[in-house]
Amino acid sequence: MAKVPVQFTLNGSEKAEFVDSGTTLLHALRDKIGDTSPKGGCHQGTCGACSVIIDGELRLSCLTVAETCSGADIRTTSGLAEAGVLHPLQRAFLDAFATQCGFCTPGMIMAAKVLLDHTPNPSREDVIEALSGNICRCTGYEPIIEAVLTTARANSQNAA
């Protein structure tokens, strides 16, 4: 299989790797670069566990061919904490007990981050819609929705 160069920015750092042509971004991130925060769930685009943010848009890394991301800005959950301090969404997920097994959590958080980046004061319906591509099979959705709304409320209070 031909190896091809893949070069992009991951959580603010330049990354360059050679991968098999046609390999998925999920595979490149987890097995070549070592960022295991995106999870490989269904590999069908159904569960959302592999969700990452590419150039500001939520995408599924399991269905994205890595070499199509050349020059892209990619964000994953592992890049959210700064200087050892959790991102407010991460903190809220913990505080609201919105992580049970935790497998869906990185994808949920990236979906929530895109929502709050574009809609700082979302309604409950906005949150449900934003998370509609992410499946959780153990936590239940209510704590997750509440964690996102709590983050939004805290953000608006900080901005006031």
Added chain:
Amino acid sequence: MALALQTFSAVRDANAALKAPGTRYLGGGTLVVRAANEGDVSVTGLVRSTDPTLSGITVAGGKVRIGASVTMAAIARHPELAALSKAARAVGGPAIRNMATVGGNLFAPAPYGDFAVVLLALDATVGTDDGELPIEDFLARRDGSRAIVTSVAFALPRAENFRFLKVSRVKPKGVSVLSIAAVLEQAGDGTVSSARIALGCMADRPMRARAAEKALIGSRLDQDGVAAALAAAGEGTSPITDPIASAWYRAEVLPVHLGRLLLT
């Protein structure tokens, strides 16, 4: 499974590469990469084109042209396509909508392809390097098609004339039990003067509800007026059976949902 990807700036070059056995066109990846991930060994190589015309939306003189690489999210947020926003938003969750393309949706087998149902109701034409084809002809031949779809084009419906309904068991996002798109025009006296109704999941690909369309002409959109159309809605259908719903169930609920669509 890794697949060699070839990228071409020109659609013509990508078309030539796509003639090799085992190659599939890579649009948003929601069909072909999924197939590869599931172990479809018939896919041995991927081809794509970065031609910028594939990503453009033009609206002029009531006519719309959407490049094949335009995503559902781009359609949903386009201010001049507000009439179609609800239908574009019905496709998958946010991440899928950022990836799924108009061109790919035309090839999506039932229960997917909700936007193709919309395009069928809109009487769209499908563009390739070889010219344009009516969408019904394209859908009939799509399985053997090797020409890259470059665009779709249609007349923009007035918002009040266009109706869309996706029925799913999981809200807000779920796979279709069925989907219905309709373009209805009414005369001054309130009777239906023209009707195009397209159905999703009632065959292996989007299909027209011709008997229902015919029954609607000259009728009012009230309980009595739509009765004949609802009775005829299942004519010619061959619904799919999948984990979402059986063919029997889809056939049973089609008149119910068509009625709701017509009477709202």
